[in-house]
Amino acid sequence: MSLVVLAPLLSIVAAATPSPEFDPNTVTPGPAGFVAIAVVAVGTVLLAIDMARRVRRNTYRAEIQERLQAEIAAQAAADAGAEGNGKA
Template identity: 85%
Template sequence: MSGLILAPLVSIVLAATPSPEFDPNTVTPGPEGFVAIALVAVGAVLLAMDMARRVRRNTYRAEIQERLAAEVAAQKAAEADGADRD
């Protein structure tokens, strides 16, 4: 049923589409397009570098916090052991 409705609509749309006045094989974005894509690429690289730096910084902070927590736990254990001996 829907195929009967779509077939005339498709033929109307295709008939109303004008033929291009240019050769689609020779159309290029030009220097403006190149510059725009180059800027997007540079921005993406800078964002990736910034993200890697932030992830690395957070990883180092987590490692240092773990070391400090282990040192505090060892210190408390040593103090508790020393208090038990007295």
């Protein structure tokens, strides 16, 4: 589209836009906005606490699994060593 076509269109849109009847410096979200933001903040904190708990739990499970595998490997090595010493 050319500028010749857009100019009258923009002037119609600009003329149809009513001027605000309020002072934009004093408009606030009010109690509903406060409650909405408070709910989002509380939800975010609860999600962060839950995530930290789950990460900690998975870390402990991985450490315990590694310890169990190390104990099984040490027991297998001890059994193999005992069998080797008994036959010789």
